[in-house]
Amino acid sequence: MRVTLTFDNGPDVEGTPMVLSALAERGIPAVFFVVGQKADAHPELLAAASSAGHLIGNHTWSHSRPLGAAIEPGFAGAEIGRTQRAIGPYAEDPPLFRPVGAAPGAVIDDRLLDDEALNVLEAGGYTMALWNVVPHDWERPDDWSDGVLEQCKRLEHAVVVLHDGYPAGMGLLPDLLDALVSEGADFRTDFPRSCTPIVAGVAGSAVGPLVTPRAASR
Numbered sequence: 097m098r099v100t101l102t103f104d105n106g107p108d109v110e111g112t113p114m115v116l117s118a119l120a121e122r123g124i125p126a127v128f129f130v131v132g133q134k135a136d137a138h139p140e141l142l143a144a145a146s147s148a149g150h151l152i153g154n155h156t157w158s159h160s161r162p163l164g165a166a167i168e169p170g171f172a173g174a175e176i177g178r179t180q181r182a183i184g185p186y187a188e189d190p191p192l193f194r195p196v197g198a199a200p201g202a203v204i205d206d207r208l209l210d211d212e213a214l215n216v217l218e219a220g221g222y223t224m225a226l227w228n229v230v231p232h233d234w235e236r237p238d239d240w241s242d243g244v245l246e247q248c249k250r251l252e253h254a255v256v257v258l259h260d261g262y263p264a265g266m267g268l269l270p271d272l273l274d275a276l277v278s279e280g281a282d283f284r285t286d287f288p289r290s291c292t293p294i295v296a297g298v299a300g301s302a303v304g305p306l307v308t309p310r311a312a313s314r
């Protein structure tokens with residue numbers, strides 16, 4: 097059972113340390129997809145995650161809307177570029193990017209990117225990392241972990257989206273980690289091809305359905 101755990105929408109002064117200590121106690125690596133304006137405010141949390149061996153990825157500057165729903169030219173470029181500058185020395189090579197999911201909650205469709213975002217990701221050599229397990233921890237902080245283990249077991253390589261940016265849900269994390277450990281999970285920080293429509297700036301055919309056509313977005 098391959099499992100890549102990802103923690104989004106941080107860093108957060110409460111949630112990120114909770115997650116880091118739960119991971120450290122069990123020797124589990126993970127990927128943190130940070131919101132640029134939060135990363136800019138808390139570089140010490142990026143440093144803590146990075147020095148513990150976790151990867152840091154870009155999850156837009158403001159997390160205000162999916163990039164395919166951008167209403168003005170320049171929005172996508174700024175959202176990605178400013179965040180990458182905030183990540184600075186903790187960036188991966190190639191850099192990792194995770195788009196903001198579409199409503200009603202981490203939906204993967206043509207609202208994820210617009211043409212400008214795609215161009216920026218290609219030119220910047222980004223790898224774009226999607227997901228295949230969404231426990232909705234931000235909506236159901238007290239019972240989101242039900243069924244996550246079973247979902248992971250059904251997948252060849254699970255990519256689980258959780259949120260250190262919403263600390264209320266992270267109280268359930270230690271028990272989920274223990275359950276995964278006892279099932280012999282192979283914890284990783286890479287992503288299956290099915291979750292990476294762009295690899296090091298090279299967009300595969302799977303990226304087309306993720307991009308709002310120019311005529312529709314302008």
Ligand SMILES: [Zn+2]
Pocket residue numbers: 104105155159196197
């Ligand atoms: Zn997010």
